[in-house]
Amino acid sequence: xxxxxxxxxxxxxxxxxxxxxxxxxxxxxxxxxxxxxxxxxxxxxxxxxxxxxxxxxxxxxxxxxxxxxxxxxxxxxxxxxxxxxxxxxxxxxxxxxxxxxxxxxxxxxxxxxxxxxxxxxxxxxxxxxxxxxxxxxxxxxxxxxxxxxxxxxxxxxxxxxxxxxxxxxxxxxxxxxxxxxxxxxxxxxxxxxxxxxxxxxxxxxxxxxxxxxxxxxxxxxxxxxxxxxxxxxxxxxxxxxxxxxxxxxxxxxxxxxxxxxxxxxxxxxxxxxxxxxx
Numbered sequence: 186x187x188x189x190x191x192x193x194x195x196x197x198x199x200x201x202x203x204x205x206x207x208x209x210x211x212x213x214x215x216x217x218x219x220x221x222x223x224x225x226x227x228x229x230x231x232x233x234x235x236x237x238x239x240x241x242x243x244x245x246x247x248x249x250x251x252x253x254x255x256x257x258x259x260x261x262x263x264x265x266x267x268x269x270x271x272x273x274x275x276x277x278x279x280x281x282x283x284x285x286x287x288x289x290x291x292x293x294x295x296x297x298x299x300x301x302x303x304x305x306x307x308x309x310x311x312x313x314x315x316x317x318x319x320x321x322x323x324x325x326x327x328x329x330x331x332x333x334x335x336x337x338x339x340x341x342x343x344x345x346x347x348x349x350x351x352x353x354x355x356x357x358x359x360x361x362x363x364x365x366x367x368x369x370x371x372x373x374x375x376x377x378x379x380x381x382x383x384x385x386x387x388x389x390x391x392x393x394x395x396x397x398x399x400x401x402x403x404x405x406x407x408x409x410x411x412x413x414x415x416x417x418x419x420x421x422x423x424x425x426x427x428x429x430x431x432x433x434x435x436x437x438x439x440x441x442x443x444x445x446x447x448x449x450x451x452x453x454x455x456x457x458x459x460x461x462x463x
Contacts, residue, residue, distance in 0.1 A: 196452030222256075227263050240275075260285070316429070324418075324425045327396035331417035334396075338413075341397040341448050349444060351449060359450055363387070387446075394445020399424055 215232035217223060222239045225231060229245040235252045242259040243251065249268040251258065257275040260266070262282035270277070270289040277291050331338060344352060367383055368375030402423055403416030411419075424441070428434040 187405070225264070227261075233268065320425050320429060323395065324421045326392055327399045327421040328414055328418040330392060330396040331400060331414040331440055335413075337399060338393075338400065339395060341452055342400050344436045344448050345397050345401045345444070352444045352447030353440060355450055356445065356447030359446050360443055363446075387442075390449045391442050391445045395421065395424070395441060397448060398441065398444060420460075 194406045216235075217225075217231055217233070218235045220236075220238050223236050223241045225234065225241075225245045225247065227244040231245070231247055231253070234241060235254075236256055236302045237248075238256060239253075240257045240259065241251065241253045241268065241412075243264040244261045245263070246265040251266055251268065251276055253272045254444065255274040256272075258270070258272045258277045260270075260277065260279040260283045262280040265284040265428070267286050270285065271292075272290070273292045275291075276293060277289065279285075293306065297301040297329045323419045357364055363383065367380050369379045370383075373433075386462065396417055399420030400413055400417045401420065403411075403418070403420030406416070406419050424437075428438050428441075429435075
């Protein structure tokens with residue numbers, strides 16, 4: 186009984202090994218991945234064809250994709266391709282009568298395409314480099330402002346701690362008024378210098394507000410014995426990192442400008458009121 190059982194187990198193992206080997210061999214025939222010229226004969230049916238660095242000629246049938254990279258594809262009239270055809274860096278020659286049921290994509294690296302890709306790559310690198318420079322600049326400028334101004338930045342910081350929501354509202358309303366003034370001045374030649382001055386003033390206001398907000402954000406970091414300029418540096422790193430997030434970063438940048446505008450306007454208003462009271 187025990188011998189029969191052992192023979193049965195051995196037979197099962199041999200059968201499984203046979204089917205696994207057959208399946209692997211079958212799968213190997215189904216998908217072709219080559220690095221040389223490849224020909225699919227008329228009586229041949231494969232799952233997919235991938236050729237890199239060589240030409241492909243299809244007489245038979247392909248059930249899935251045909252991909253040729255840095256080579257040409259010759260589709261004969263007897264061929265039947267049921268998947269996507271993709272040729273990169275080469276050309277497609279298709280005889281009348283060939284049966285294709287899916288998309289055919291041909292990306293050839295001719296002079297126009299190469300120039301477009303080069304221009305697009307240079308533009309992408311340029312934009313990325315500009316963002317990197319601006320990120321470093323707006324990270325260091327609040328630190329420099331906090332270092333130079335020392336305690337003179339404290340009145341603005343107090344306003345940020347006291348009511349950031351109020352500053353956001355004041356800045357939002359003021360930005361609408363500022364945008365209207367800039368739009369009216371921009372349509373006249375005489376008003377263009379004033380537009381430039383307003384834009385420069387807006388940049389200075391934003392930097393002052395960014396320095397104040399960065400100092401407050403830096404105070405949230407662990408450890409309370411740091412100098413104010415170090416808190417400003419830590420806060421500006423966090424803020425600029427968040428600004429670089431897509432979409433949400435743009436909203437954050439706009440909100441920072443509104444708060445900065447609200448800080449300066451409220452600080453000016455309170456100073457003027459106090460001076461009148463005196």
